Every structure is written in C-alpha cells, then in structure tokens.
Amino acid sequence: MTTFLQSVLNGFAQGSIYALLALGYVMIYKATHVISFAQPALMVCGGLFGYHATSEWGLSFWPALIVAVLMGAVLGMLVERLALRPMVGKPVFTLAIITIGVDIVLRILANRYMGPDPRSVPYPSGSQRLEFWGLSISQQRLGLIVVTAVTVAALALFFRYAKTGLAMRATALNQETALAQGIRVGTMFALAWAIAGGLAAIAGTFVAATGAGMEQNTWIIALKALPAIIIGGLDSIPGAVIGGLAVGLVESITAVFQPDVAPWLGNNFALVAPYALMFLVLLVKPYGLFGTKEVERV
Amino acid sequence: MTMLRTAPSTRGRKSTGVRGRPLLRTSYEQDLTLANTGAKRRGVVALVIASFVVPFLLADDLLQVLALGMISAVGAIGLNLVTGYAGQVSLGHAFFIGVGAYTGAVLGGDPDGAMLGYGLPMWIWLPAAGVVAAVAGLIVGPLAVRLRGLYLAIVTLGLVFLGDHIFREARDITGGPGVGRRGAELELFGIDFASIEPISGLTRGQAQFFLALVFLIIFAILGRNIARSGVGRAFGAVRDRDVAAAVIGVDLTKYKVMAFAMSSFFAGVTGALYYAVIGVFEPGAFSLLLSIQYLAMVLIGGVATISGSIMGALFIALLPRISQFIAHYVPDGLLTVFQLEAILYGLLIMGFLIFEPRGLFGIWTRIRNYWKGWPFSY
Numbered sequence A: 001m002t003t004f005l006q007s008v009l010n011g012f013a014q015g016s017i018y019a020l021l022a023l024g025y026v027m028i029y030k031a032t033h034v035i036s037f038a039q040p041a042l043m044v045c046g047g048l049f050g051y052h053a054t055s056e057w058g059l060s061f062w063p064a065l066i067v068a069v070l071m072g073a074v075l076g077m078l079v080e081r082l083a084l085r086p087m088v089g090k091p092v093f094t095l096a097i098i099t100i101g102v103d104i105v106l107r108i109l110a111n112r113y114m115g116p117d118p119r120s121v122p123y124p125s126g127s128q129r130l131e132f133w134g135l136s137i138s139q140q141r142l143g144l145i146v147v148t149a150v151t152v153a154a155l156a157l158f159f160r161y162a163k164t165g166l167a168m169r170a171t172a173l174n175q176e177t178a179l180a181q182g183i184r185v186g187t188m189f190a191l192a193w194a195i196a197g198g199l200a201a202i203a204g205t206f207v208a209a210t211g212a213g214m215e216q217n218t219w220i221i222a223l224k225a226l227p228a229i230i231i232g233g234l235d236s237i238p239g240a241v242i243g244g245l246a247v248g249l250v251e252s253i254t255a256v257f258q259p260d261v262a263p264w265l266g267n268n269f270a271l272v273a274p275y276a277l278m279f280l281v282l283l284v285k286p287y288g289l290f291g292t293k294e295v296e297r298v
Numbered sequence B: 001m002t003m004l005r006t007a008p009s010t011r012g013r014k015s016t017g018v019r020g021r022p023l024l025r026t027s028y029e030q031d032l033t034l035a036n037t038g039a040k041r042r043g044v045v046a047l048v049i050a051s052f053v054v055p056f057l058l059a060d061d062l063l064q065v066l067a068l069g070m071i072s073a074v075g076a077i078g079l080n081l082v083t084g085y086a087g088q089v090s091l092g093h094a095f096f097i098g099v100g101a102y103t104g105a106v107l108g109g110d111p112d113g114a115m116l117g118y119g120l121p122m123w124i125w126l127p128a129a130g131v132v133a134a135v136a137g138l139i140v141g142p143l144a145v146r147l148r149g150l151y152l153a154i155v156t157l158g159l160v161f162l163g164d165h166i167f168r169e170a171r172d173i174t175g176g177p178g179v180g181r182r183g184a185e186l187e188l189f190g191i192d193f194a195s196i197e198p199i200s201g202l203t204r205g206q207a208q209f210f211l212a213l214v215f216l217i218i219f220a221i222l223g224r225n226i227a228r229s230g231v232g233r234a235f236g237a238v239r240d241r242d243v244a245a246a247v248i249g250v251d252l253t254k255y256k257v258m259a260f261a262m263s264s265f266f267a268g269v270t271g272a273l274y275y276a277v278i279g280v281f282e283p284g285a286f287s288l289l290l291s292i293q294y295l296a297m298v299l300i301g302g303v304a305t306i307s308g309s310i311m312g313a314l315f316i317a318l319l320p321r322i323s324q325f326i327a328h329y330v331p332d333g334l335l336t337v338f339q340l341e342a343i344l345y346g347l348l349i350m351g352f353l354i355f356e357p358r359g360l361f362g363i364w365t366r367i368r369n370y371w372k373g374w375p376f377s378y
Helices: A002-032 A039-055 A061-087 A092-114 A139-161 A163-173 A175-180 A185-209 A225-232 A237-261 A273-284 B002-006 B010-019 B028-032 B038-056 B060-085 B093-108 B122-146 B149-169 B204-228 B230-240 B242-247 B252-278 B288-301 B306-327 B337-355 B359-373
Strands: A129-132 A135-138
Touching: A002 A039, A002 A135, A002 A139, A002 A163, A002 A185, A002 A225, A002 A237, A039 A061, A039 A092, A039 A185, A061 A092, A061 A185, A061 B337, A092 B149, A092 B288, A092 B337, A129 A139, A135 A139, A139 A163, A139 A185, A139 A237, A163 A175, A163 A185, A175 A185, A225 A237, A225 A273, A225 B149, A237 A273, A273 B122, A273 B149, B038 B204, B060 B093, B060 B204, B060 B230, B060 B252, B060 B288, B060 B306, B093 B122, B093 B149, B093 B252, B093 B288, B122 B149, B122 B252, B149 B288, B204 B230, B204 B252, B204 B306, B230 B242, B230 B252, B242 B252, B288 B306, B288 B337, B288 B359, B306 B337, B306 B359
Parallel strands: none
Antiparallel strands: A129 A135
C-alpha cells in the first residue's frame, strides 16, 4: 500500500509538469485553434533561461524562475509574431505544421547552447526530502506541486474576473464577433502565446532543477503533455490539469507495477503508457473527457 | 507504358486537333486523362528518358542518394494520398514505414541469421510488406473515422511512440536498439542489386538507381491513377468539407479507412525497399523525426500533387548534400553539419508554408505560367 501511495505521490509531482505544459497547449488552442507543436522547444528554452539566470547571472532559484517565465513569455510572443501572425486565416493544419518547424529550429539553437552536458538549476533546499506517513517527497517536487496549484488558480481567476481574461474568452469563442466588440484579436493571440511560453518556462525550470537536469533528450517530456490534452479535451482548462495529472499518475504507477504484473509489455512500457491511455480514452470519448463536441452543421 | 497508350484518348485528340487549342477541353474524360496536355505528355516522356541517362553521368555515391530519394518518393506519394488528397493529417507515417521494413526484413531476410528470417524472394516480400502495412492502416482507420483534424494528428503521433516501443521490444524481429538487423535480400530476376560486383556492366549505384526508378514510375502512375479516379475525387470531397461530402453521398467511413490503407501500402513498400538498399537498420530509425521528414517532403514538394511528392522527396534526400555545401559558408563552430541540416528542415517547412504554400510544384507552375504568357506578364 505504501508503495502504491508513494507512486501516486510521485505521479502527482510528475503530472504537475505535464499539467503546466498541457495548460500551455490549451491556452494556444483556445485562442487560435492551433495545436502548438513548439511547446517542447519552449520548455527546453525556458529551462535554459532558468539555468542561465542561476549560473551566469548568479540569481537564486525563485528570482531565476521569474526571469525564466518572463523570457519564456517574450519568446512565445516572438514566435507568434514572426511565424504565425503572417498566417492568420490559413487552415489550422498549416499553422500546426509551422509550429513543428519552429520547434525544430528553436530546439537546435537550444541544443547548440546546451552542448552535450546536462544543465541543471540548483534548488534552494537541495535534495532534502519531506517524510510523512511512511511516504517521502523531495522539497523540489513539493515546490513544483505548490507552484502548479497557484498557477492554475491564478489562471482560473484571471479568466473569471480580469477584463483581459474575458476578452481572451471572447476571442476563443468567436474571433469575428470579438473584433466587432473592439477586442484586439492579434493582441489576444500574442497574449495566449506569452502565457503558454511562461507556463512552459515554469515546467522547464523545474525539470532542469531535478537531479538529471536539462539535456538534449529532455524535450520528449513535453510530448507527453499531448496525450494529456487529448484525454482532457483540447479546449478545456480543467481537462488539461486533470489530463496532465492522469498521465503522470499512469506513468508512475505503470513504472512501479507493470514489470511485475504484466512483464510481457516489455521494458520501459511506462514511457508509452500515456499514449496507450490516450487510445483507450479516445475509443470511449472521441473529444476527450471534458472537450467540447464539435457540432456539425451543413 | 500505359501512360502513352491511355493518355491521348481518340476523342480528346480529335477535338484539340479540330479547334487547334491544346488547352480547350470539351469532355470530362479529357480533363481526367493521365497527361491532359501535349506538353505534359512530351515532358513526362522526356523526363523518363533523361532519368535513364542520368546514371551514366553521375558518381555512384550520388546515385545511391538519388535512388533512396526515389524510394522515399513512393512513401511521400502515399502520405500525400492521405494527408494531401484526403485531408487526414497523419504524423504516423514512420510507424507504417517501420511495419513495412520489418515485414520485408523478416520475409526476405537471411534464414540462418540471428534474427527471424524466411529468405523468401523479392516478388513475395515486397508486396507482402505493403499488404501488412495496409492492414495496420486498416486497424487505425476506424480511429481516423471518429476523429478530425488535430485530434487525429496527435493520435497518429501516439502511434509512432507505441510503434517505437514495440519495435524496441520485439528483439527477435528487430534486433533491438543499438543492434538492429539486416534488411531483406535485394534480388530480383536473379540479379543481386546489393552486390558490389558489376551487374551486367552496371555498377551497384547504377543498378539500384534503375531499380528505384522503375518502382517509382510504377507507383507514381498508380498514385496518379488513384488521385484522378472516383476514389481520388471522393478523397478531395472529404478533405474540402466532410459533412458536405457525406450529404452528397460520399461514404466517409469507407474513404477515410481506404485513404489510410492505401497510404500505408505505399509506406510499407517504401520501408521494405529503402532498408533493403540501406542494409542494416535499427528500431530508432522509425521515430517522430522520420514522420516529420515525410511531412516535409509533402509540404516542400506540393500538397496534393504526385510530381510534387517526387520533387519533395528528392529535395529532402539531397538536403544533407546541400547542407554540406552550405556548411562551407557558415562560420566555424557556429553549427555542425547535422545541426545545419536539421535547422534547414525547420526553416524550409516554415518558409514554404509561409511564402509558397503550394511547394516546389507551385514554383514550377509559376515558371510555366510565365512562359505561357511570355512576353506578356499578365
């Protein structure tokens, strides 16, 4: 039982990373109806911003996190401005493929900066662990869970009460009507990308703060947020959080129990378990658990 | 060649002859013929003849690059059928190519080797690779029917990851990561295309070039015929507006599944042939990167055109050469050749989509139209 609870706890922490990234995907999807395949690159860049702020500028973790978020947001806006704004009105598939191009270019540049060695961001309390009820969790992961919870709450409040949040919701609902109401749709797009970039930077900095650090293959993590948004539904913010946590839980529980329970699935099945979960969910609910079903009209 | 026999239908030729206006079409048959203008007919013949001369002019290593490019073109045509013509975005092409490659390798592989192999001849393993991949496509098909647009893109992406896992774990078949296995034996009509010895006067590069060229011609005509037949037009209807297509009586389920199966057949053939020419390959080859490369071929070449797929595939195959060339002009230590190549992929995908969405084919169309109107620019 302790093993199970421990793996749930670990999955929860890992799931927070996916939830942050998934929120980024959903932000962009809701505003522009595009899935940004550039999110992995934004995460890697965000992590490297955090690294740069700590190791080169000598900041400690929390200020570095804020710097990384700001730089990530600027990067997100730049991507939107340079690669996606010229394409307004083109089919969404085209835009999605452009983000693949953006992702490749940004990641190569990030790898160029990173080099072969892993880059890690020091977390203030190091590897201290918190023990309770026979479970243990590192301070760093606890920090991650708290930051995720605060971010999600802040976003929820922003959309519920802020004027800009309302404008973004209006843009997501119907661009032309929003334009007619005097909302600057372009600004809303930029804002969505900025928020996504910032969220990716939080995720990236926390990934870089784990023991392994940020290395050339770390971007794969961000792809696991894709099953998360499909499970939750592409356009649902609670869906993204729940999907992200679900993916984290499934991954962590599979990693612990699959080698004993179902060894025939092979080594490292946990890495692809999120995708298997995605297929299962889609067989039952084609628009995810919380996604809006498309209405077909002739 | 079938193209020559069917192209100028008697009715079509008569009407152009009488009116003396080569682009005037008076019947649907004329519009749908394989090569619907005289210039196209002559151009294709000239191009095919030229392709048969090329191997005698180029060095062997470049010929192999071109041969692999032509084999990739078959897969690119396949991806274009499902993504370009039928509008079903697929990021899972690498999975189907992998299925084809391993089917070919198992059926045509060395029976005494460390991995599973049955040593069957090429005329069995090549079609079988296509068929098994097509069956895999049929299994994915039903998901494709339920999902649309970007949901489908992500699901096919998941397919690549699941496939990657299966390929890594099925060590009897694939050899596992870091080990890999040999592809099928490349031997047709008693000619060993992998042999280093000259084959009836031809070097290996030349022989493989001819083999790839013949397969490309067969599959290009097949692809073009699918595209211009009723099936192809149904694909177009599904792509443009699937609800409207359903209303006018296009069976969505049937055509979406069909598009996936056909595209997977092409992918399977490509996989088996490509890795038979390459020799040794490992499971890591069938990653997301491969899917993106094929998507790049389609986008850079031209969406929903067969000749565009071929141009795109050759362009991508030559990209390493091009980036080696450009690398001379990049300041030392800025980017390695591999990084340069990868960044070119990204920039080309973005650049083409932003500035020339119709790809290389679109550039060709513009050149053609310029000369059609010459010396009047409008």
